[in-house]
Amino acid sequence: MPGSLxxxxxxxxxxxxxxxxxxxxxxxxxxxxxxxIAKGVRRAKTRFGGxxxxxxxxxxxxxxxxxxxxxxxxxxxxxxxxxxxxxxGTLDGAARACDAVSxxxxxxxxxxxxxxxxxxxLALLDARPAAATRGNALAFRLKLLLAAGxxxxxxxxxxxxxxxxxxxxxxxxxxxxxxxxxxxAFALGQDAHDFLVAALAQPLAEVPDAxxxxxxxAERAILETLEHHANVRLRPVA
Ligand SMILES: [Zn+2]
Numbered sequence: 145m146p147g148s149l150x151x152x153x154x155x156x157x158x159x160x161x162x163x164x165x166x167x168x169x170x171x172x173x174x175x176x177x178x179x180x181i182a183k184g185v186r187r188a189k190t191r192f193g194g195x196x197x198x199x200x201x202x203x204x205x206x207x208x209x210x211x212x213x214x215x216x217x218x219x220x221x222x223x224x225x226x227x228x229x230x231x232x233g234t235l236d237g238a239a240r241a242c243d244a245v246s247x248x249x250x251x252x253x254x255x256x257x258x259x260x261x262x263x264x265x266l267a268l269l270d271a272r273p274a275a276a277t278r279g280n281a282l283a284f285r286l287k288l289l290l291a292a293g294x295x296x297x298x299x300x301x302x303x304x305x306x307x308x309x310x311x312x313x314x315x316x317x318x319x320x321x322x323x324x325x326x327x328x329a330f331a332l333g334q335d336a337h338d339f340l341v342a343a344l345a346q347p348l349a350e351v352p353d354a355x356x357x358x359x360x361x362a363e364r365a366i367l368e369t370l371e372h373h374a375n376v377r378l379r380p381v382a
Contacts, residue, residue, distance in 0.1 A: 149206045149214065151175065152222065154262055155198050156242040166196055168216070170204075171245055171262060176253040180206055180214035195221045199228060199238045199266055212251070225270040233276035234269040240381060241265045241284055247376050248292055257291045261348075268349055275349065278359050281381035283343035283351040285366050290344060294318075294373040296365060298341050301325055310337065313361070315368025336361035 156177070157169040166185045171177050182196050195202060196216070201223040206214035228234040245262050249255060265284050268275050289295050297319025300307045306322040312329030313336075314321045320337060321329045335358035342352045343362070354362070363381060370376045 146209055153202050153204050155200045156246045158197055173256045173259040174254050177249055177251050180216050182216040192219050195219055199225050225266050228270040231273045234273050237269050237276040244378055261287050264348055278381055279351050282362050286343050296369050313365040315372040332361050
């Protein structure tokens with residue numbers, strides 16, 4: 145159905161296409177991930193300026209023809225997040241956040257919560273370079289899992305429901321497991337368990353710190369959950 149679409153969007157990727165065009169991978173609140181072409185971007189004095197770059201949050205007007213590829217007809221900057229480009233750590237955090245969203249959600253898979261989560265993460269990395277910690281990256285992934293409906297079970301054994309002696313984590317079972325059910329699990333310490341619970345419950349800006357060993361276990365729990373339930377394999381966060 146040809147027509148115009150006015151929407152906010154975050155640029156996940158931006159690739160050169162031919163001499164003067166760009167293909168953008170965008171994430172939008174109501175249409176999820178979509179692709180658009182911006183024509184004439186590399187000519188001097190283009191109407192798009194330098195704003196069709198990764199991590200920009202934009203107000204766009206897109207034209208949808210007969211294909212799945214939209215055409216950008218206008219673009220205004222809502223937030224360019226210039227400061228996150230000044231530090232390797234924040235740039236890396238932003239790249240991983242956009243990559244995770246891009247892999248976890250398909251085209252036109254609308255997730256308003258994911259859009260706001262990604263916008264919050266980029267704003268946080270832009271405002272506070274020190275926020276680009278391993279804990280922050282893991283908390284972001286955990287919240288993505290929650291939004292995608294794959295949040296690990298943390299309150300009771302995912303196999304038998306036992307609430308005590310939760311000593312392991314099983315991606316296959318989908319959460320923590322007790323000492324009687326730990327055959328297919330790896331050891332998950334109390335501090336790693338506490339981190340997972342807190343990271344899901346707290347806003348991104350208030351994610352608690354945890355010792356490296358606990359973060360490594362938390363990361364493994366998130367990676368195994370993604371692999372088992374979403375068939376997605378993400379790069380390690382550090
Ligand atoms: Zn059990």
